[in-house]
Each structure stands twice: as C-alpha cells, then as structure tokens.
Amino acid sequence: MIEYFLPAASTYASDIDWLFDLIFWFVGFWFVLCQGVFFWLIFRFRKKEGVPAQYISGELKTEKKWITWPHLAVLVCDVFIIYGAVKVWYDVKQNLPPAQFEIRAVAQQWAWTFQHPGPDGKLDTDDDISKINELHIAKDTLYHVHMESKDVLHNFSVPVFRLKQDVIPGRVITGWFKTNEITGEFSIQCAEICGIGHALMGARVHIETPEEHAAWIANNSSISLASAATPSVEE
Amino acid sequence: MAQPVETYDAHGHHEEQGWVSKYLFSTDHKIIAQQYMFTGMAMALIGGFFAFVFRMQLAFPGMEVPLYGMVGPNEYNALVTNHGAIMIFWVAMPVLIAAFGNFLIPLMIGCDDMVFPRVNRLSYQIFLISAVVLLASFFVPGGAFGGAWTIYPPLSAKAEYSLTALGSTIFVLAVALEFVAFLLGGINFVTTAMNSRAPGMKLYDLPMVVWMIVVASILFMASVGPLIAGAIMLLFDQNLGTGFFDPDRAGDPVLWQHLFWFFGHPEVYVVLLPALGIVAEIITVFSRKKLFAYKTVLYTTFGTGVLSFTVWAHHQFIAGVDPRMAHVFTITTLLISIPIAEMMFVYIATLYGGSITLSTPMLWALAFIAEFLIGGVTGIFLGASGADIYLHDTYFVLAHFHYTFFPIAIIGAFAGVTYWFPKMFGKMMDDRLGKLHFWGTVIPFNLIFIPLFITGIAGQHRRIYDYTSFPELAQYQDMRVLATSALLVMLSFQFVFLYNFTKSLMRGEKAPRNPWKANTLEWTAESPPPHGNWPELPTCYRPPYEYSVPGRETDYWPQDEPA
Numbered sequence: 051m052i053e054y055f056l057p058a059a060s061t062y063a064s065d066i067d068w069l070f071d072l073i074f075w076f077v078g079f080w081f082v083l084c085q086g087v088f089f090w091l092i093f094r095f096r097k098k099e100g101v102p103a104q105y106i107s108g109e110l111k112t113e114k115k116w117i118t119w120p121h122l123a124v125l126v127c128d129v130f131i132i133y134g135a136v137k138v139w140y141d142v143k144q145n146l147p148p149a150q151f152e153i154r155a156v157a158q159q160w161a162w163t164f165q166h167p168g169p170d171g172k173l174d175t176d177d178d179i180s181k182i183n184e185l186h187i188a189k190d191t192l193y194h195v196h197m198e199s200k201d202v203l204h205n206f207s208v209p210v211f212r213l214k215q216d217v218i219p220g221r222v223i224t225g226w227f228k229t230n231e232i233t234g235e236f237s238i239q240c241a242e243i244c245g246i247g248h249a250l251m252g253a254r255v256h257i258e259t260p261e262e263h264a265a266w267i268a269n270n271s272s273i274s275l276a277s278a279a280t281p282s283v284e285e
Numbered sequence: 286m287a288q289p290v291e292t293y294d295a296h297g298h299h300e301e302q303g304w305v306s307k308y309l310f311s312t313d314h315k316i317i318a319q320q321y322m323f324t325g326m327a328m329a330l331i332g333g334f335f336a337f338v339f340r341m342q343l344a345f346p347g348m349e350v351p352l353y354g355m356v357g358p359n360e361y362n363a364l365v366t367n368h369g370a371i372m373i374f375w376v377a378m379p380v381l382i383a384a385f386g387n388f389l390i391p392l393m394i395g396c397d398d399m400v401f402p403r404v405n406r407l408s409y410q411i412f413l414i415s416a417v418v419l420l421a422s423f424f425v426p427g428g429a430f431g432g433a434w435t436i437y438p439p440l441s442a443k444a445e446y447s448l449t450a451l452g453s454t455i456f457v458l459a460v461a462l463e464f465v466a467f468l469l470g471g472i473n474f475v476t477t478a479m480n481s482r483a484p485g486m487k488l489y490d491l492p493m494v495v496w497m498i499v500v501a502s503i504l505f506m507a508s509v510g511p512l513i514a515g516a517i518m519l520l521f522d523q524n525l526g527t528g529f530f531d532p533d534r535a536g537d538p539v540l541w542q543h544l545f546w547f548f549g550h551p552e553v554y555v556v557l558l559p560a561l562g563i564v565a566e567i568i569t570v571f572s573r574k575k576l577f578a579y580k581t582v583l584y585t586t587f588g589t590g591v592l593s594f595t596v597w598a599h600h601q602f603i604a605g606v607d608p609r610m611a612h613v614f615t616i617t618t619l620l621i622s623i624p625i626a627e628m629m630f631v632y633i634a635t636l637y638g639g640s641i642t643l644s645t646p647m648l649w650a651l652a653f654i655a656e657f658l659i660g661g662v663t664g665i666f667l668g669a670s671g672a673d674i675y676l677h678d679t680y681f682v683l684a685h686f687h688y689t690f691f692p693i694a695i696i697g698a699f700a701g702v703t704y705w706f707p708k709m710f711g712k713m714m715d716d717r718l719g720k721l722h723f724w725g726t727v728i729p730f731n732l733i734f735i736p737l738f739i740t741g742i743a744g745q746h747r748r749i750y751d752y753t754s755f756p757e758l759a760q761y762q763d764m765r766v767l768a769t770s771a772l773l774v775m776l777s778f779q780f781v782f783l784y785n786f787t788k789s790l791m792r793g794e795k796a797p798r799n800p801w802k803a804n805t806l807e808w809t810a811e812s813p814p815p816h817g818n819w820p821e822l823p824t825c826y827r828p829p830y831e832y833s834v835p836g837r838e839t840d841y842w843p844q845d846e847p848a
Contacts, residue, residue, distance in 0.1 A: 220532025
C-alpha cells in the first residue's frame with residue numbers, strides 16, 4: 051500500500067511495505083467484523099414496544115465463549131504480526147550487512163552535512179566530498195551511514211528507503227541501506243522536532259547510475275584521482 | 286467493611302454558604318467537580334483555537350489566519366506543543382478523571398463527600414494555578430515553548446537551542462504542578478472508593494466507572510513519580526547548569542525519553558479507563574441490559590493496567606535504544622491489544638438482546654466504540670517494530686492517536702456530560718440540539734483524520750509548519766485543505782453544544798431524580814443533590830446492572846431498593 055504513494059528505493063523497503071499490508075489485512079478483517087456485528091446489533095435490538103430486553107449475565111460458559119473464542123483468535127493474529135514485525139526489524143535494524151561504501155550524515159540546527167567518500171572509495175580521507183543537504187549515492191550499492199548530531203535530537207528519515215533513525219548528540223549511530231535499481235532524486239527529512247527551523251531541514255538524495263555517480267565524484271572531489279597521482283600537474 | 290466512614294468535620298453541618306465560599310473555596314465534591322469541568326471546558330476552547338490556527342496555516346500556508354494573524358515557525362511549534370499538552374493534561378485529565386471522579390464516586394457509592402475534602406480543594410487550586418502558569422508562558426519574552434509536548438532534551442534543556450528560555454522552564458513547571466494536583470486528587474479517589482461505600486456495597490457492586498477511575502488513579506500515581514523526578518532534573522538542567530540530559534557532560538538525552546514514556550504510556554490508559562467506564566454506564570442503561578461479564582471486564586481492566594507499564598519503549602523504537610529491546614516491546618505492545626479487544630467485545634456483546642434507545646448520551650457512547658476501534662487497530666501498525674520504522678513520527682501516528690484521544694477526551698466527555706447533566710444541574714438538556722451537535726461533531730471528526738492517515742502513509746512527517754518545501758508532500762495539499770475544512774465545521778458545531786448547555790442550564794426542563802431509569806445510587810439523590818447528597822445515606826442491596834430482570838414489573842432495579 052505504501053508503494054502506491056512513493057517508490058520503494060531500497061532492498062528492504064518492500065519488506066516493510068509487505069509488513070504494512072500484512073497488518074492491514076489482519077486488522078482490517080477484525081475491524082470490519084467488529085463494526086459489522088456492532089451496527090447489526092444496534093439495528094437488530096433497537097427498542098420495540100412490548101419486547102423487553104433479555105437478562106444475560108455473561109458469566110456462564112455458554113455465553114462467555116462468544117468473547118473467549120474471538121479473543122483467542124486475536125491472540126493468534128498477534129502472533130503472526132509479531133513474527134512479521136520481529137523479522138523485518140531484525141533485518142533492517144539489528145542486522146548490519148558489510149558495506150560497499152560508507153557515508154556520514156551530520157545533523158545540526160537546521161541542515162544536514164553529508165560526507166561522501168571520494169575517488170578512493172574510503173571515508174575520512176583527504177578526497178572526501180562534503181555537501182550540505184545533498185546526498186549522492188549509486189544504485190545497487192550497500193551503504194553504511196554514520197549518523198551524528200552537533201546539537202539536539204534530529205532524525206535521519208529517507209521515506210523512499212523506509213529508513214528512519216534518531217540522531218543523538220554524543221553518539222555515532224550506524225545504519226544501513228542498499229539501493230536497488232531505482233534512480234532519481236528523493237526527499238530526506240528531519241523527522242524529530244529540532245527547533246524553529248525544523249520544517250526547513252529537508253535534504254535531497256540523488257540515486258545515480260554508476261557512470262553518473264563516478265562522474266559526480268570526479269567533478270566534486272577536491273583531489274581528483276588523476277591529480278592525486280600526478281600532483282605536479284596542478285602546479 | 287463497607288461501613289460509612291466518619292468524614293471530615295465540616296460535613297457534619299450543611300448550612301447555607303455565601304457564593305464565594307460555595308463556588309470558589311468549596312470542599313463539596315460536586316462543586317469541585319464543576320470547577321474541574323468548567324476549567325477543562327475553558328482549556329478545551331483554547332486548545333481547539335490553537336488547532337484552528339495551525340490547521341489554517343497548514344491548509345493555507347503563509348496566509349493571515351483570522352482572529353490570529355500570521356503564523357511564524359516558532360509560533361507554529363508553540364501552538365502544536367501546547368495544543369497537545371492542553372488537550373491531554375488540562376482537558377482530558379480534569380474532565381474525565383477529576384470532574385467525573387469527583388462527581389460520581391461519592392454519589393455512586395452512597396456517601397456524603399470525599400474522604401479528604403480539603404485535599405480535594407487543594408488539588409483543584411493547584412490545578413488552576415498550573416493552567417494559569419502554562420498560559421502565562423505565551424506572554425513572556427521569547428514566547429511559549431515549542432519543542433513538542435514530549436519536551437525532549439537537549440532541545441528543551443538549553444535556551445540556545447529552543448530560543449525560549451523562559452517558555453521552556455514555565456512549561457515544565459506547569460506540567461509538574463499539574464501532576465501534583467492529580468496526585469492529590471488520586472489519593473481521594475482511591476481512598477474514598479475503598480473506605481466510604483454504602484452499607485451492603487461489596488467491591489463487585491461498584492459501578493464500572495468507579496472501578497475504572499480508581500484503577501486509572503492508581504496507574505497515574507504509580508507511573509508519574511519517575512517523571513516528576515525527571516521534570517525536576519530537567520528544570521535543574523535548564524536553570525542551574527546541571528547536565529543530567531546533556532551528552533557533553535556524560536548525561537543522556539534518551540534517559541528523559543524513558544522517564545517520560547514510562548509515565549506517558551500508562552497515561553493513555555489513565556484517560557482511557559474513565560471514558561470506558563462512562564461508556565459502560567450509558568450502554569447498559571440505554572440498552573436495558575446487564576453489563577456482559579462484569580468480572581471479566583474488571584479483571585481485564587487490572588490486566589490492562591499492569592501491562593500498560595511494560596510497553597513504553599514502543600515510542601522509542603528508532604530513538605537510538607538497543608535494537609534488541611524492540612522485540613520485547615513489540616511483544617508486550619501487541620499483547621495489550623488482547624485486553625483492549627476483550628473490552629470492545631464485551632461492550633458489543635452487551636448490546637445483544639437489548640432494547641436500544643438512541644438517545645444523545647447513547648449516541649456518544651456508541652460512537653466511542655466505533656471510533657475507538659479505528660484508533661485501536663491502527664495502533665497495531667505502530668506497535669509492530671518493523672512497520673514503525675517507516676510510520677514513526679508521520680501523520681499516521683498523529684491520526685492514530687487522535688482516533689484514540691478524541692473518542693476518549695471529547696466523545697467520552699460529551700457522553701458523560703449529556704448523561705449526567707440532569708443530575709449535575711437539575712435540568713434536562715435539549716435532545717434535538719444534542720443530536721445535531723453529535724452528528725456535527727462525529728462526521729467532521731472522521732473527515733479530519735482519515736485524510737491525515739493517507740498523508741501519513743505517503744510519508745508526511747509531523748510538526749512541519751509548511752510542506753511546500755517538500756516536493757513529494759506538496760501534492761497532498763487537497764488532503765490538508767479537506768482536513769482543515771472539516772475542522773472548521775466541527776468547531777462551529779461546538780457552539781451548538783455551548784448554546785444547548787447554557788440554554789438548558791438557564792431554562793431547561795426540570796430534571797426528575799431518575800430521568801433515565803438507571804440503577805446506580807446517584808439517581809436516588811435529588812437533582813441536583815444538596816450538600817451532603819442525601820438526608821439519610823442509602824444502603825446497597827445488589828450489583829449495579831440489574832436491568833430487565835425476569836419477573837419484575839419494571840425493567841430496572843435500583844441498588845438501594847430492598848428486595
């Protein structure tokens with residue numbers, strides 16, 4: 051259902067969408083059943099002259115079964131939903147598959163700074179590319195994202211990835227996503243209120259083909275691979 | 286047990302009092318109930334006005350809002366923050382627990398007043414002060430606090446982040462004072478219900494609403510302690526330079542979230558239970574039925590109460606707590622759906638075999654069940670950790686909890702007010718105006734929040750004063766305009782209620798003692814009951830829901846009628 055509103059641009063996005071749909075059908079069933087019985091009873095037992103109400107204590111076993119059985123059935127549904135929730139959560143949040151590239155997202159009031167690896171593909175080297183409110187990544191690639199905050203709580207939220215994580219000052223929280231074949235430009239939000247500029251703390255993620263991404267790195271790195279190899283050319 | 290307890294001396298004599306001592310400094314539980322109710326209604330008008338202002342800004346960003354003016358980002362944040370805090374702490378709690386608790390407990394258990402009438406008066410006075418303190422924050426330099434009603438530090442702790450140095454301190458202070466008021470109130474509700482029951486009234490003879498208010502008070506008192514301590518620590522962080530929640534000085538901002546939600550989630554049940562109790566009273570009377578499985582409801586209530594202490598961290602799935610914790614809290618959170626589903630089943634089963642009259646209070650009570658079901662089932666999405674990764678802090682959450690809190694605080698309160706109005710004020714309310722108000726409230730309510738579920742699923746995050754800078758979200762502007770328009774309709778229908786309330790108070794038909802032919806003891810007192818409630822305190826002979834007992838002339842059997 052979520053995918054009807056926005057694309058699923060990470061490998062686990064469809065799992066979260068699946069879980070949403072699973073819960074939707076389970077609770078949808080109970081919702082329709084309850085409301086159906088509820089409105090039917092209101093209609094069926096509306097006041098009629100000469101028809102007194104029945105005296106039912108609800109304490110007898112034969113009466114109680116009408117709530118005991120549905121209630122056990124709810125429990126069974128809960129078990130299925132818990133299974134789905136735990137499985138999806140484990141894959142997305144607890145599990146950390148090995149990264150192809152690492153990036154860093156630094157939040158502050160009220161902007162994101164994204165540190166990308168440069169031509170050498172490694173973070174925290176001289177050729178890193180820092181951009182404000184602009185994240186560039188390649189499709190079909192697994193990234194680790196190290197999230198930090200300089201001041202208050204923020205939240206790194208990328209709806210198309212279905213990724214959301216609070217960013218806490220004093221901690222480095224590492225999350226992951228793997229892009230799939232979808233390319234394009236999408237929204238990044240701060241999803242935790244962070245003061246007067248909270249509404250302005252949006253950024254953009256650009257998912258590029260490998261060629262586009264390589265070109266972007268080459269054009270943006272302060273030290274391009276060629277110049278790093280032959281430093282004298284620049285001088 | 287069940288002996289009438291010697292109450293405070295002041296109740297030995299019930300002489301005529303002056304207006305000031307009768308209405309402002311009264312120790313009479315019925316007057317204190319009205320004080321809470323009118324203060325709650327006044328705060329509801331303010332909270333509703335805030336909703337009007339920020340919904341107008343969302344539907345028509347940058348336009349001048351009538352009766353207010355331009356809404357800046359800081360003001361927007363302050364309005365949503367205070368709307369939430371007011372509606373929960375200064376509307377739901379005073380009306381549902383304090384007003385109905387004060388009015389109903391002594392009358393329903395057949396005694397003349399609370400066990401500690403002066404503590405009761407003090408409770409209201411502190412509550413009133415807390416409301417004034419909160420509203421004062423709008424008039425200090427820097428303006429009111431705008432960091433959400435959850436007050437998460439470091440935003441709330443440091444003035445250089447929130448830009449509201451005084452506002453944030455006053456906000457925390459107001460909330461802490463409000464907690465003190467309800468701690469004092471809770472002592473009375475529990476002790477009175479346990480000690481002052483009429484002769485013959487066993488614990489299983491207590492009307493369900495009394496039980497629910499007692500359990501809610503216990504939940505509140507047991508959960509609020511850590512948060513009061515936390516609030517003091519936060520006040521120290523704000524003003525004395527301590528660093529309990531400051532990561533730069535080995536403090537931990539997430540600690541606050543635990544303290545807050547350890548209280549914050551039971552708090553949902555603190556306001557839910559009284560509303561459920563009110564609904565139980567009304568559906569039994571207007572379907573002329575015994576409550577289905579009284580003991581099951583009671584044990585389910587206890588179960589809900591105990592479980593409610595184990596679910597708090599589902600608010601923090603993605604807040605940076607250990608990811609393994611999420612499994613535990615997903616399980617407990619989904620398990621709490623069991624007692625709540627049971628409660629809904631019981632209420633629906635109560636209708637079976639009834640003789641149902643759709644009076645105004647009954648319409649409200651039934652609407653509570655129908656609407657709360659939506660709130661309940663959408664909660665499953667958020668309790669399931671995997672789905673919450675996406676839905677956390679979206680409008681889906683907002684729509685979900687409005688589908689729980691609106692039935693509780695608004696529908697439940699209107700159910701109670703329309704049902705007990707004759708007893709409270711001795712006048713009947715206009716049923717036609719009541720029904721007009723009902724439909725004018727319930728239909729727009731759904732039109733406000735169903736669109737917001739949709740924008741939430743589409744990824745619209747909360748507490749944003751203008752979505753035009755988010756290209757993916759800007760396309761849902763029609764939904765926002767629809768929600769705001771429905772809000773305008775709903776708010777305008779509240780004038781029908783205010784008119785009906787005032788008109789009935791002034792010129793309503795005089796209410797008989799027992800207009801609804803109900804069983805519980807409050808209907809055996811005069812309408813309205815005098816100071817002291819009964820000339821001679823009643824005796825209880827049977828459980829509260831003996832309706833349509835076979836072989837009897839009448840279809841009700843008051844609790845005080847000898848067999």
